[in-house]
Amino acid sequence: MKVLVFGARGMLGKDLVPALSVKHQVLARDIEDLDITDQHRVQKEIEILRPQVVVNAAAYTDVDGCESNKELAFAVNADGARNIAAGCAAINARMIHLSTDYVFDGTSSAPYREEDPPHPLNVHGSSKLLGEHYVQEILRDHLIIRTEWLFGRHGKNFVDTILRLAAQQEELRVVNDQRGAPTFTKDLSWAIEKLLEKEAKGILHITNSGSCTWYEFARRILREKNIDHISIIPISSAELTRPAERPANSILNCHRFETLVGQKMRNWEEALKEYLA
Template identity: 50%
Template structure:
């Protein structure tokens, strides 16, 4: 999802550079030797590492695979990049936090992931910090975009099938449009930023209020939405009840503030065919 939007945003932002996108067919990051050989052969200046096992409940049920892809896979990418002197931009997650702070998380707040996905992505952060000098780690959250399954498309699909939807109302975060995130990544690269940055669309909501906004903007607000608790929802992976990211470091260092999630959602929905 993010990778394909990056391939739309980066080439016009860096017209003098060659931007190459690889998917799992070109590079399986679980394979250490292949990953190192592939990246070495290309000799890039920057590796933007967005590949991951992103199914949060899947990770809970397949812990070994989660760590093989998100942890060890990231080690292979970091090792390969360090061998050819490339910078690494690594995408990480709000799920490295446990939610107990109840105030927007800063980059230097101590992580304490509640689920396997968060732990495996944090492992990835540690490998990147260990192997790559000047690496950039971008933590983001609640992504949706044009290229892939996401909460918005899932709500719209369910709304076509049912008259009543139940949506979790005790998790707070900031839905983030992958196009806006891709643009922020290009700005951070231009500023040669390094260290950890939090990047998300502005303002916060619960999945329930996000769901209501999706239905309203799609003209489907005749569908009834019932707020439920995470416990009632009964997903395998525990999620933080509050994982809003403080993005002031991004604003201070680059002048960029992402627009409110409701504006981004409106634009995204206008691109969908009903």
């Protein structure tokens, strides 16, 4: 299949392109080649390249930055998704669009299912939700993948931040009242490759299995690296003033994905072990 990937040089994109390239012809694009907010150019590029599938991994992902750059957040995360969906509609291509747990407010006591009503707490989540709505309205042949807490070899992520801070400080204060599922971009890329072969449509939740708080995640990272001289203090979100509010419960129910591919994503601890090895 001919697959066009937007956001190819992002953290997910850099794992996704080689994962898809094993079986498919992959055309990789990022902001230096094409800005997805440019409706005309996106449309033209898709018409010229004529891919069968377009994956949108491009996004404005700075969650706190989105609060002060609302216009940019909506331009990239909502209008960008709309432009790609319209391009796909014009040539009957399928679109796989990446979205986020931040479309939910985190007040549920259970893991979120695909059909649960979204209610974003911050600008990032609102802009990503509008992107989802555009894709759903414009293109019947779409798959929206909601994921969360990504870590990977090619981008700024929590694992690397904790290791950097542990090399500089004796004590780390980490939030212990937000729960989610850390997800390895290599594993998510594997899942997306599997889904290319399936005719999955609609929304799917995909994360590594298991869950933890950021505090538990940090402890596990240091334990894996045998760093035991740092004290990690659990704190509440209220103690860490940040521009964007985050959901307390970010856990996504991935049963739909598991049923479709006949397999569960591996546990996040196992994925972390491989990442750190």
